[in-house]
Amino acid sequence: MDQLLINVLNGVSAGLLLFMLSSGLTLIFSMMGVLNFAHASFYMLGAYFAYSLSRAVGFWPALVLAPLLVGAMGAFFERTALRRVHKFGHVPELLITFGLSFVILELVKLIWGLSSMNFPPPELLQGPAFTVMQSDAHGLGLAWGAAPADRCASTAAAVMHCSTFPATRFFMMVMALFMLVSLWLLLTRTRIGLVIQAALTHAEAVEALGHNVPRVFMLVFGSGCALAGLAGVIGGVTFVTEPSMATIVGSIIFVVVVVGGMGSLAGAFVASILIGLLQTLPLTVDKSLVHLAASLGWAVAPGDLGYPLMKITLAQAAPILPYLLLVLILIFRPKGLLGTREG
Amino acid sequence: MRRTPETRPHYHFKPWNVGRWVLWGLFALVLAVAPLLWSSGFALTMLSQMGIAIIACLAYNILLGQGGMLSFGHAVYTGLGSFLAIHTLNMVADGRLSLPVSLVPLAGAAGGLFFAALLGYVTTKKAGTTFAMITLGIGELVWSMSLMIPEFFGGEGGISGNRVVGAPVLGISFGPQLQVYYLIAVYCFISTALMFALTRTPLGRMLNAVRDNPERVEFVGYNTQRVRYIAFMISGLFSGVAGGLAAINFELVTAEVVGAGRSGAYLLFVFLGGATFFFGPIIGAVLMVVALVLLSELTQAWLLYLGLIFVFMVMYAPGGISSLIMMNLRVAAFGKLRPLLGSYLALAGTAATILVGAGAMIEMVYHLQLNEALGPELRFMGTTLNAHGFDSWFGAVFVLVVGVGLFELARRQFTRQWGVTQEEIEREIKRREAAI
Numbered sequence: 001m002d003q004l005l006i007n008v009l010n011g012v013s014a015g016l017l018l019f020m021l022s023s024g025l026t027l028i029f030s031m032m033g034v035l036n037f038a039h040a041s042f043y044m045l046g047a048y049f050a051y052s053l054s055r056a057v058g059f060w061p062a063l064v065l066a067p068l069l070v071g072a073m074g075a076f077f078e079r080t081a082l083r084r085v086h087k088f089g090h091v092p093e094l095l096i097t098f099g100l101s102f103v104i105l106e107l108v109k110l111i112w113g114l115s116s117m118n119f120p121p122p123e124l125l126q127g128p129a130f131t132v133m134q135s136d137a138h139g140l141g142l143a144w145g146a147a148p149a150d151r152c153a154s155t156a157a158a159v160m161h162c163s164t165f166p167a168t169r170f171f172m173m174v175m176a177l178f179m180l181v182s183l184w185l186l187l188t189r190t191r192i193g194l195v196i197q198a199a200l201t202h203a204e205a206v207e208a209l210g211h212n213v214p215r216v217f218m219l220v221f222g223s224g225c226a227l228a229g230l231a232g233v234i235g236g237v238t239f240v241t242e243p244s245m246a247t248i249v250g251s252i253i254f255v256v257v258v259v260g261g262m263g264s265l266a267g268a269f270v271a272s273i274l275i276g277l278l279q280t281l282p283l284t285v286d287k288s289l290v291h292l293a294a295s296l297g298w299a300v301a302p303g304d305l306g307y308p309l310m311k312i313t314l315a316q317a318a319p320i321l322p323y324l325l326l327v328l329i330l331i332f333r334p335k336g337l338l339g340t341r342e343g
Numbered sequence: 344m345r346r347t348p349e350t351r352p353h354y355h356f357k358p359w360n361v362g363r364w365v366l367w368g369l370f371a372l373v374l375a376v377a378p379l380l381w382s383s384g385f386a387l388t389m390l391s392q393m394g395i396a397i398i399a400c401l402a403y404n405i406l407l408g409q410g411g412m413l414s415f416g417h418a419v420y421t422g423l424g425s426f427l428a429i430h431t432l433n434m435v436a437d438g439r440l441s442l443p444v445s446l447v448p449l450a451g452a453a454g455g456l457f458f459a460a461l462l463g464y465v466t467t468k469k470a471g472t473t474f475a476m477i478t479l480g481i482g483e484l485v486w487s488m489s490l491m492i493p494e495f496f497g498g499e500g501g502i503s504g505n506r507v508v509g510a511p512v513l514g515i516s517f518g519p520q521l522q523v524y525y526l527i528a529v530y531c532f533i534s535t536a537l538m539f540a541l542t543r544t545p546l547g548r549m550l551n552a553v554r555d556n557p558e559r560v561e562f563v564g565y566n567t568q569r570v571r572y573i574a575f576m577i578s579g580l581f582s583g584v585a586g587g588l589a590a591i592n593f594e595l596v597t598a599e600v601v602g603a604g605r606s607g608a609y610l611l612f613v614f615l616g617g618a619t620f621f622f623g624p625i626i627g628a629v630l631m632v633v634a635l636v637l638l639s640e641l642t643q644a645w646l647l648y649l650g651l652i653f654v655f656m657v658m659y660a661p662g663g664i665s666s667l668i669m670m671n672l673r674v675a676a677f678g679k680l681r682p683l684l685g686s687y688l689a690l691a692g693t694a695a696t697i698l699v700g701a702g703a704m705i706e707m708v709y710h711l712q713l714n715e716a717l718g719p720e721l722r723f724m725g726t727t728l729n730a731h732g733f734d735s736w737f738g739a740v741f742v743l744v745v746g747v748g749l750f751e752l753a754r755r756q757f758t759r760q761w762g763v764t765q766e767e768i769e770r771e772i773k774r775r776e777a778a779i
Contacts, residue, residue, distance in 0.1 A: 035472045081658055088661050090472055091413050095614060096657040098415075098607075102650035110647065110705065113712050247603070251483045254476040262473060312491050320491070323484035330465050330477065 002134040006163040007281055013169040015276020016176035017238075020231035021249060022256040022268040023183060024224030030263030031200050031220050033090055034082065037097040040250035041104040042225040046070045046232025047241045048112055051119045059122040059237075067229035074225025078218045101246070109243050116242035121168050125237065128164030129171075168238040175234055179227065180269070196220060252279075255326045261339020270337055275322045282321060285314040367536070374528040378521060387520045389632055394527035395588045396628035398534045400616065402581035403609045408618035409542060410574045411554030412467075413475040416482025417609045419462070420455045420579040422601030423485070424586025426496065427454030429596045432504040444506055444517050445526055448587030455583020456576055463575035467568055470557060482606055489598035501597030504590065517591070527588050534581050539621055541577065550574050608635070611653055617663025626664050643713065644705050677768050686757040693750035700743025703728060707735065 025039045046066050053062035077100065085092045120126070131143045187193040199206045199216050207213045232245075239245065256275055260267030290311050329336065377390050399421050406412040428451035434440040435447070442450075462485075466477050489496040496502070507518045515522050541547045549570050552560050557567045590596050599605065608631060616627020638645040660667055674680045703723055707730040710721045720729050728735040 029472075033472070035476065081654065084658050085661075091411065092657050092661050094413060094472060094475060095610075096654060098610070099650055099654040099657055102607075102611075103647065103654060106644070106647035106650055110644065110708050110712060251479050251603075255480050258473060258476050258480070316491055320484055320487040323480050323487070326477070326480045327465050327484070330468055334468055 011277035011280035015273035019272035024227040044246040046229030047236025050233040070229030071226025075222030078221040261336025267338030399585035400624035416478035418605035420582035421586040424451035424455035424583030428587035428590035451587020459579020617665030623665035689753040696746030703739040
């Protein structure tokens with residue numbers, strides 16, 4: 001029970017990280033019609049910048065500076081390259097971000113090398129955030145930080161299980177929720193948010209009212225990239241900072257955006273959590289279709305037709321589940337979970 | 344049906360398109376003669392790979408250029424075609440199947456068609472950006488599957504085969520590389536001709552219409568999704584041919600052939616060659632093999648150079664190399680190319696200066712990153728650079744800055760001149776139209 005709880009929390013935190021990435025992607029897409037293929041590359045840049053900055057000024061300043069730097073680079077790219085290509089149509093826009101992802105990956109390899117970086121979390125985020133304790137006698141219990149050893153030891157009276165939840169993941173959840181709330185407040189409660197919302201649907205009317213829509217586009221693109229950079233800093237300390245980190249999340253966030261519905265922020269949230277859980281939970285299930293068939297009274301032996309497919313355990317199949325979900329969504333609900341437009 | 348005067352068959356004078364016959368004759372001639380001119384073993388392997396790449400890139404361009412469908416997962420269809428072909432080859436070798444080796448690529452074609460029909464049904468439900476993302480997802484799906492099912496994909500080592508099986512037909516055993524090259528050349532010519540013919544059919548024209556204005560096509564009464572689906576399957580078919588030929592050529596198929604890197608390479612080089620003209624992908628395919636084989640030997644930073652070239656190409660010449668050629672052919676046809684030659688020379692010279700400056704810096708950083716143990720010195724274009732020395736860096740930055748400045752000057756001059764020339768040509772065209 002305690003382990004399941006920790007697994008669900010792991011899944012939710014992974015989903016929230018995905019949402020930090022896909023929210024920027026969705027915002028950029030719904031506003032400019034541009035699918036930023038290099039979004040995951042900005043995520044990677046955030047991690048690397050934070051790594052280099054944290055060695056100079058420490059982790060907490062780097063947590064602020066690295067996303068700002070990434071955001072500035074994103075805005076610069078929008079201003080110099082993307083705006084130029086805008087008149088050619090959507091396919092060249094997608095292509096230039098594809099080219100950018102290539103260049104960023106090679107530059108990262110050029111500057112920081114091929115091996116993974118030693119980027120440890122700061123002291124505050126090391127160790128567990130809390131411990132879930134389960135005993136036969138007293139049910140579930142919760143302790144902040146690492147639980148004292150004597151409370152985790154099994155006694156004659158009760159068998160104890162302790163599972164810890166890492167502080168970095170807890171920090172990830174807090175940051176993502178903080179970001180979610182502030183993004184929502186920004187979009188609905190501020191003047192610039194109103195302009196952005198209006199520019200989503202009626203760019204020309206907003207321009208006629210005297211707002212500088214291209215600059216709003218640049219700001220949105222930059223902020224989206226900054227969000228990706230922030231996710232990168234947190235992802236960098238939680239997972240590994242290495243050149244392949246962009247490709248690992250890259251295709252997943254596109255799945256999130258399609259499954260949630262193109263251009264729907266709420267859809268991106270639901271899909272992020274769903275896919276985060278889908279990636280994490282099956283990892284603990286070491287059962288395959290052969291086991292299922294056996295429990296239904298149908299023995300499948302090696303050599304039978306389809307055995308190579310049926311013997312794959314759910315844990316092994318976990319990497320493809322998001323993509324299978326994508327295919328199923330496209331067949332049964334082509335506009336996505338909460339999408340409104342038929343693309 | 345009542346025959347109105349418009350639908351009655353009518354005859355009109357249709358001369359032979361001499362230029363087209365000459366071009367196709369030249370294409371066949373190049374395919375036939377190339378291995379005689381470059382007969383070394385290395386050249387032969389490169390030519391074989393070019394033939395395969397030409398089919399794959401042209402098949403990709405049915406989607407990108409003719410259908411406006413940007414696919415990030417094209418390697419799925421070439422790769423699965425490869426796997427089916429190598430399994431077929433192994434079945435022939437075991438005696439479970441009787442098929443001449445020269446027809447094994449058709450097994451690859453069947454595989455490509457089958458998977459394109461299966462996966463394309465989902466993929467082509469959408470167009471535009473969503474289509475691109477779905478192809479990316481499907482590509483990842485197949486790539487992950489390839490690691491999960493070693494029985495079909497051969498795991499880490501891949502599946503190997505032997506193309507010299509069965510009795511030689513007419514003395515052709517496919518042992519020597521030259522025989523394999525000619526097999527590839529024949530397939531390449533036939534596939535190219537068929538794909539060109541496709542662009543002339545009503546289906547090919549509808550595909551262009553779906554690319555340009557899907558809404559209007561729907562109003563005319565066509566199902567855009569079905570047009571895309573059929574085009575997708577045809578593309579899969581020819582990709583499978585390329586995959587099957589690759590299986591025969593390399594005699595080894597690893598899971599890498601369905602990977603995202605391969606898909607990205609197809610996209611990159613078809614775009615560089617030019618997706619707007621039929622022959623663009625052929626240029627792209629030749630470039631792809633040259634880059635993958637030669638450039639990767641020359642410098643470790645070649646992917647960076649490639650990415651930068653691609654980005655600048657998207658920004659300044661979205662039609663690729665073939666559109667640059669065609670634009671200059673138009674200028675030449677009006678006899679106005681000569682005044683531009685000076686500007687071209689200036690552009691090329693300053694661009695080369697930029698390349699030298701930037702290249703020196705990139706190579707020095709790479710050297711520091713990868714070959715630190717060999718000392719700070721490296722060879723670059725005939726000189727020795729010291730990656731720790733101030734003067735090397737200063738020199739590189741100086742060359743780069745001077746190059747960028749001069750290039751900008753040359754570019755402005757060229758843009759002005761180009762604009763004037765285009766206006767003159769437009770005026771000339773109007774004058775000729777008025778004269779008729």
